[in-house]
Amino acid sequence: MPFVPHTKTDERVMLDAIGVGSIEALFDEIPAELRNGQLVETPTGLSEMSMLRVMSERANQDVIGLSFLGAGAYEHHIPSAVWDLASRGEFLTAYTPYQAEASQGTLQLIYEFQTMMCRLTAMDVSNASVYDGATAMAEAILMAVRANKKSKSKRLLCAGNIHPHYLEACRSIVSNQNIEFEVIPYRDDTGTLDLEYLDTRLSEDFAAMVIAYPNFFGGLEEVDHLTDWAHENSMLVVGVVNPMALGILGPPGEWGEQGADIVVGEAQPFGIPIASGGPYLGYMCCKKTIVRQMPGRIIGRTIDLDGREGFALTLQAREQHIRRAKATSNICTNQGLLVTAATIYLSLLGDNGIHAVASRCHTNMMLLLDKLTQIPGVRLRFDGPVFHEAVVQLPTSAKTILQKVAAENILGGYDLVEVDEGLSDCMLCCVTETKNDEDLSVLTSALAKAIGGHSADL
Amino acid sequence: MAEFPGELHYLESHEWARVEEDGSVTVGISDHAQDELGDVVFVELPEIDSEVIAKQEAGVVESVKAASDIYAPVSGTVIAINDKLEEEPEIVNDSPYDDGWFFKISPTDLDELKSLLSAAEYKESCEDDAH
Amino acid sequence: MLIFEMGSEGRNATAQFEEPTEVSDIPARHLRGCRAGLPEVSELQVVRHFTNLSKKNFSIDGQFYPLGSCTMKYNPRGAHRAASLPGFLNRHPLAPEQFSQGFMACLFELQEYLKDVTGMQAVSLTPMAGAQGEFAGVAMIRAYHDSQADSARSEILIPSAAHGTNPATAVMCGYTVREIPVTSDGDVDIDALKGAVGPQTAGLMMTNPSTCGVFDRRIQEIADIVHGVGGLLYYDGANLNAILGKVKPGDMGFDVLHMNLHKTFATPHGGGGPGSGPVGVNDRLSPFVPTPVVQRRDDGTYFWADRDQLPLSIGRLSAFMGNAGILLRAYAYARLLGREGIHRVGEYATLNANYMAARLAEAGFQLAYPNRRATHEFIVTLAKEAKELNVTAMDVAKRLLDYGYHAPTTYFPLLIAECLLIEPTETESREEIDGFVDAMISILEEAHRTPELVSAAPHTMPVKRLDDVKAARDLDLAFEGS
Known part of the structure; x- marks a missing residue:
């Protein structure tokens, strides 16, 4: 009986306290014909040693040179300290910091993460992360449509050289809200976006333009030109950016005259193993003016009753547990453990x-x-x-x-x-x-x- | 006890409307509503010159524990918004019927006010909610 | 102190990177002009800072964590180790099949176990959290109706006790939401449901046991009513732990469900994520499951079924294969428990909850549904205490922190005033539960004797209660100093 600590004595004492004769009696409100949870396909249990043997054999099958x-x-190289620290039970087995007083560790860490992402991207605010790069892009698209008050459109211009899986995931996620994508073609000689094509779409109303940087082919777009063009045409600019590239490349907050409006992407390069694609870390930053349209958890710095510095979830009224059907998104998780790893990674690197x-x-x-x-x-x-x-x-x-x-x-x-x-x-x-x-x-x-x-x- | 000024018109969703001398309609939320919400932390107002439709969403008021839509009591054009709420949303708590107003509408049809609640009717509706 | 405040210009964790190289072939307009402002600290400073931060957290490893509806059970270390084997950690998500058979075998078998546990006919593991599982489920309901050229269905029915994700999800899928009331004994109001269904009904989203901590006894009738008008039934698996190994949602009449593996299959919550929300469906919906899924060829090898095999799929929901590492942990957990262990999960989770409810009731606490059996969780309402002593559920929750217990879920479900939703889980011992009950009794005494002690709690945490209003009015979301 792995992980169930009850002895026969415990069981008897507890049943007596409840006043029933058996555990089965506790299920007496469930119609009898439904009480048939018998498992057939699931094998019998293993000790940890035997389980690890099975798993090691499987893992070894997948080793490549x-x-x-x-x-x-x-x-990327992952410093040893990253997962040594992130695997501490206090990080690994805590939950969402709803009880702020008992979660200052996680809360301060996320505030530090938000700060690091803002500084890397040169954006005003960051949330506490979403699932992965692809879903971050989907959330950014929904956010841009909500936030662009100048445009009534639910159509977007999207780079044709963005990760194809990102585009596919975004289509699955936003299509039920009647949001449409116009794909900007890429040039055959450079693999970068065809700027001449843009001028053929001048007369149309789009809520946003989505740019990948670097693009899927590794190339660097003319982001200043694209950003200014989109802003001149009343679109918001969404950058889908590999944050590791920002170690040498200019930050999206400085693209063109005004900078990108929303910046998202995959922060897996920051201390997270490639591990079959997940769990990863979708990051999401934006300008301060549209922070109330940003989905997901956000941590703020405040003070406690004694005036001491402390950290708490804030802007929660936008979220599903309060706003329900009118929430900015149905998302409630952030990738807390991966945020922990990335924050430690960026602290080590500087x-x-x-x-x-x-x-x-x-x-x-x-x-x-x-x-x-x-x-x-x-x-x-x-x-x-x-x-x-x-x-x-x-x-x-x-x-x-x-x-x-x-x-x-x-x-x-x-x-x-x-x-x-x-x-x-x-x-x-x-x-x-x-x-x-x-x-x-x-x-x-x-x-x-x-x-x-x-x-x-x- | 919450105040329910008699000269105002109310929506069940807790907005009040006041007809000004120039024929415009000022909109805010009731004392009862600000009390239920608790400390207001943010108000999202419609844009000036935008059109609002009676009993449809025109803004949002947000406290730490709730975010509520603000409905327009009458249809018309927004002619003024209370900019001060952006920096000092707490005015809504301190002065819901005066300094804490939200926006002003130039109404298309003042008769729409007739379908709103009187102070007495609104007060009763608030008391019903409490049970 | 923030990590940014403990640095010094030019200090680095120099073991962690090699000398930079000169970037000469990227035009200057693309290059970063000035430093970002990341911390400048030594490796020891980093280790000490984050070790000290971790000590400011409650966690399952450190404290009893009876957070209702969150199933904070022990997360076996062995599962974490198994998922961290180098062959799994280093496998690239786009690695060819021949370098993926070990990983895919685990996923395939996990799909089979989850079908077994839920009574469903097909499973897709890709959704990355419960909310994404919900999204996938409702999107499949929509895709199904669309495939029947039945586009008039515009409404999802949701009991009023539901999690906030349910209505938010329905809206993301383009539906409107109609709430169905719950009766005073916690079950769905059948008459209200009958009055609400019709040709506009796309489906009903429901948690059973519900968030009221009771099993809806008339679930078969509910299923018949919804199916009777052509709607489909969605099972929110948030509370699956209560019935794991006892009842299968497929037998109750549900067409589609999601599971929260981070709850039911004991994968770590990580301070707020990652989660994992696989979906299960019956035959009717199996053509629509999100891709990719693992399938097995006759020769025993595994392959990714994608658009080619599942042309009606609602599509991809993540860049790769969802939270793959969490799926491996859940697989390891299922192997450790096995069939016989899984059968006991629901039983002992239910035993612990009923025992705790009985003891608290005996001590004078008011249960929200005193005439019902508790499931894996139950609700205590402190409405009387709030009125008479001016001590709220939140106050009691905060005071519990001082006693070394994480607070139960507070003020949810919204239906019950001043409520605490308490879920002990099957992995807690009788002694731990007794200790929690004793703390509750002691706090109740304090509430009578020295109410200000309770209402000003916590007193022993790193901070006292925080100013949420200031946090929201004077937004400080990123450190601006250096």
Whole structure:
């Protein structure tokens, strides 16, 4: 009976106190024909040792050697202190800080997280996080439609080079509210948004423009121009931004004349393992003027009865447990544990550290591209600057090549046929600070061999 | 005890309306409503020149524990808003019928006021709620 | 003290990064002009700061945490360790199938166990929290009606005791909400329900046992009424722990449900998340489940079923596979408990709640539903104390903190005045429950003798009661100093 501490004596004493003869009698209000919870498919229980053995065997099946996959989930060094601290029971097994006096640890930590995200993005306010980058984008879209009082429209302009899974998730989440997306195409030569296309949509009313930075292909958009254009046309600007890139790239709060209005994204790069895609950390920042349209929990600094500094949930009247059908969102969780990890991570790195990590990611990417483009038939698919990911064009289908290098226990990149059939000979490669020169050479040799082998097949 | 000034018209949703000498209608929330809400922390007002429709949402009043829509008592155009509430929402608690007014409407049809409650009727409706 | 206030310019946790490199090939207009203002502290300062912050938290590991409707049971360390195995932590979400079979096997089996536990025919694990599970469920109801060309259904019925997420979800799915009252004994008002259903009814969202801490005895009749007009029944799994291994929602007549694995399957709450809210459906709704789901081929290998296999799916709800790591913890928990352990969850959760309710009632506390059996939780109302002694439910909750117990849920459900919703869970011992009851008795005595002691509580926490009004009026949401 794992985790149920009752002895036979306990049980008898407790039943006597209640005044019933058996535990079964406690279920007597449930119609008898429903009392049939018999499990059939579930196996019998295991000791922790046996369970860990099963799980270890499973985990070992999935071990890979070297990975250059990014596409929204990024491998970075995670300082040992991050999860040592985040796994303390006081963080791990606490719940939502509704009892502020008994939750000052979590509350202060979230306030520090909000501060860090505001400073990185140069935005005024941050919430305590939402589920992941994709849902953060969906919430940002709903928020933009609510917040843009100048526009009556429920249509948006959305970058066509945003993570395709993000776009798909957003469609699932907002479509029942009759919100529509117009997708801005990307240029075939740069992979960045087609600015000329925008002028063809001048006469229409859109609530917001959604920009990815870096875009899905790793490239850097002309964010100043896009932001000013959107503002001139009464749209709000939503930036979907990899926050790690902000170690070297200009913050969205400074895009164009007025800066982005809402900035969201995936903060997984901040100390969170790639771990099959979750739990991750969707962050969400905005300008102060629209903070009341922001969903999710927000922590404020205040004072207690004695005038001492303290922290509490604030702006709760917008949330579902009070506002019910009129809430800004149905969300009630934030990714508290991951906020804890990210806050510790950013504290350890500081300005110098995040600059160092981001610059090393970028430099490693450039080194890899130098190496890969030495292979005959391999070229960089798009022109223009990138952060730590880029699209590499191969002489044949990416699928074939990636399978061949996978046979050598290397994940070479993401097959872009999943995104655009026209990119079936392209893969999206990512390099972070975790790779050294030897790793880059291993991938280069494996690819050269796979491509060479392919040529020989011809 | 909450005050229910006799010269005002009320909605069951706790807004009051006062017809001014120039024919405009001033809107606020009742003493009873501010008391129920507790400390008001934020008021969202309609924009000047916007159109409001009788008994439809025109703003929001927010306390720590609740957020309530504010309904327009009559249809018309918003001609003034009480800017002071933005910085000092507590005025709603201190002076619900005077300094704590929300906005003024230039009404399209003053007859709409006839469907509103009198002070006595509103007071009764508040007492019913309490049971 | 904030971490920002303990730094010094140029100080760093230098073991955690290597020298920066020069960025020469990105045009200057893209580059960051000035530093962001992150903390400048040493590694030891970081470790000490966050260790000390953690000590200001109540947690299951530290305290009894009888927070009603939140199922704060012990989170087995073994499950946490299992999910933290390097093969799982380092698996990329887009890794090819051949590098994912171990992970997918766990997910596939978890899907099977959850079907078993709920009596449903299909499960999708992707929703990342209860609220997202609700969203998926109601979106499937909508997709189902749309597939029947039945677009006149515009309304979701929700009992008035429901969680706030239910109406918020219905609105996110484009529905209007009609509340159904609850009778004085805590069950749904059947006559009101009969009067409310019609061709406009898309479905009913319901928690059973309800948030009133009682099992709705007429659930089959409710199901028949809603099905009778062509509506579907949504089961909010918030209280599944009460009936785990005893009753299956599928048998009650529900068409679709979500489970809160962070409650029922003991995954850690992490200070507010992550959660995990898988959905289960019957055959009628199985074509619509959110993607991806794991399926098994005849040769025993696993693959991701996506749009290609599920063209009617409501689609993707996350960038990848929901809160995958939480699913692994829930799987490990299910393996530890096994069939026989799961059967006991509902039983002992119910035993603990009824025992505590009986002891509190004996001590003079007023139960909200004294004539009903408690389920896994129950409600105490302090309306009398509030009136006579001017000591509120919130005061008692705060005073409990001084006694070393986390407060129960206060002022929810909204139907009951001055209420405490108390859920002890099955993992608490009799001694712990007795200790809590003794504390309640002692606080009641204090309320009579020295009410100001209770109404000014807590006295022993790092802070006293906080000024919520100031927090909301003078918004300070990010530190502006350096």
